[in-house]
Amino acid sequence: MVIENRPSQQVRKDKPKYVINIEKSLSYIVHLIAELSATMDREVDALEKYDIENFLIHQGEKARLVKSFEFEAQKLLTVREKLKEIDPELRRQIRESKEDFIRLMSKNATMLEKRLASTQRINERILESAREAVSEEDPFYTASGNRSSSARKTISSGLTETI
Numbered sequence: 001m002v003i004e005n006r007p008s009q010q011v012r013k014d015k016p017k018y019v020i021n022i023e024k025s026l027s028y029i030v031h032l033i034a035e036l037s038a039t040m041d042r043e044v045d046a047l048e049k050y051d052i053e054n055f056l057i058h059q060g061e062k063a064r065l066v067k068s069f070e071f072e073a074q075k076l077l078t079v080r081e082k083l084k085e086i087d088p089e090l091r092r093q094i095r096e097s098k099e100d101f102i103r104l105m106s107k108n109a110t111m112l113e114k115r116l117a118s119t120q121r122i123n124e125r126i127l128e129s130a131r132e133a134v135s136e137e138d139p140f141y142t143a144s145g146n147r148s149s150s151a152r153k154t155i156s157s158g159l160t161e162t163i
Contacts, residue, residue: 020079026090029072033097036065040108047111 039061046054076083 020075022076022079022082022086023090025072025076026086026094029069029076030090030093030097032065032069032072033101036062036069037097037101037104039065040104044104044108044111047115050115 039058043055043058043062046052046058
């Protein structure tokens with residue numbers, strides 16, 4: 001189904017009409033969802049392997065795909081009323097793609113949460129080790145960085161004995 005659409009309500013001489021091929025746009029959206037899903041699969045795989053470099057590479061690819069998706073969706077929103085007339089098979093493909101993508105997003109979110117928790121545990125261990133190292137090196141400070149109360153006592157009792 002091809003629909004002529006005008007960029008605005010008024011016909012302007014400087015802005016020509018453009019044509020939207022609904023089936024082609026929707027098929028392209030299904031294609032974009034499939035590409036995005038494949039990218040997210042690779043991203044999840046990189047997360048499982050703690051391959052941060054590869055994970056970061058996929059971020060640019062995802063951004064490009066999402067931008068293309070948003071552009072197509074915006075075009076289709078201009079002919080929203082005609083979307084009810086699309087081919088039932090294409091409607092089914094879109095619905096299945098959407099459902100598969102939602103499942104993949106959930107898996108991706110779970111993996112990201114696991115990596116975040118893992119990173120937080122590592123940070124806590126590093127901080128705890130640093131605190132222990134500081135308190136062992138300098139007996140006048142506690143692991144939290146506060147001045148030790150025993151340090152004050154030692155100084156004051158030493159002063160009293162000297163006087």
